[in-house]
């Protein structure tokens with residue numbers, strides 16, 4: 001192995017920079033050159049690359065986002081797009097590639113592996129919807145961002161005796177909503193994976209305010225319903241003052257937590273070691289604090305289901 005490539009794809013997340021740094025520094029130590037493709041598969045298809053040496057990745061460990069930039073490149077889903085990428089990789093003399101991204105990006109990595117190109121994937125998505133890893137990169141930082149925001153909102157909610165519907169990210173995944181609800185003591189977490197009964201929720205909220213509580217927090221994943229509609233329905237049913245906060249992309253940025261910096265470093269180092277030892281078509285993961293390598297085939301075929309216990313916990317502890 002003489003020349004490696006790395007790219008970041010899909011929604012960015014904190015820890016991607018720290019991971020690129022770990023990939024580059026591990027490879028440089030083994031006398032392997034590293035190329036970084038800009039803007040994910042878009043840059044790969046265009047051949048838009050920069051040389052990455054040890055110095056190029058200094059000063060980025062603590063920065064959120066990805067200095068290589070990211071993109072959602074629809075054309076890479078086509079055989080033509082993948083062939084273009086493959087010919088660029090071959091022309092540039094690249095022997096293997098590390099792909100950081102979510103489930104979509106890892107599906108792209110699997111496509112390259114199936115075309116015979118050595119690839120290792122790293123789960124990096126705040127959604128935490130990727131199986132065979134306890135945590136994806138960026139999740140811990142996003143959760144801490146949410147925690148800070150919800151704690152702030154609770155202060156003002158109590159001061160005005162209001163209920164708040166707070167929307168967090170997750171089109172198909174309720175992980176951020178359920179875990180942040182537990183960690184902030186919210187009353188309810190509404191998630192795409194589980195049906196909920198708004199009438200029942202309103203009844204419980206009415207009881208809660210009748211007991212003299214001065215605030216209520218309902219955290220809703222973006223894929224579980226429209227925050228403003230949920231708030232209107234609560235207001236119409238119990239007549240209580242309700243406000244809405246959509247946390248949006250605030251959740252995805254910011255300096256990575258210690259957990260994400262360490263995870264990024266471990267994932268990055270492991271991915272290069274795997275490629276050097278001739279392993280391809282796998283995703284690195286975290287399992288019971290150990291590094292795990294799982295075939296991308298298995299990762300893509302499986303689904304990460306949230307723990308039923310976790311889904312119920314917010315409601316049980318919040319009320």
Ligand SMILES: Nc1ncnc2c1ncn2[C@@H]1O[C@H](COP(=O)(O)OP(=O)(O)OP(=O)(O)O)[C@@H](O)[C@H]1O
Pocket residue numbers: 009010011012041042071072073074075076077078101102103104105106107108109111124125126127
């Ligand atoms: N089925 C597929 N085949 C090949 N490439 C794909 C496929 N699905 C996605 N990709 C590539 O991966 C990119 C990112 O995918 P997607 O938009 O699903 O985000 P993601 O990686 O799941 O990250 P996140 O969900 O955290 O934003 C796509 O724009 C495309 O380039």
Ligand SMILES: O=P(O)(O)OC[C@H]1O[C@](O)(CO)[C@@H](O)[C@@H]1O
Pocket residue numbers: 010011012125126127169170171222252
């Ligand atoms: O930044 P974009 O392209 O609007 O994507 C937003 C989506 O990306 C994710 O944050 C994952 O990165 C989802 O939770 C969210 O629905």
Ligand SMILES: [Mg+2]
Pocket residue numbers: 010102103104125127
């Ligand atoms: Mg995804």
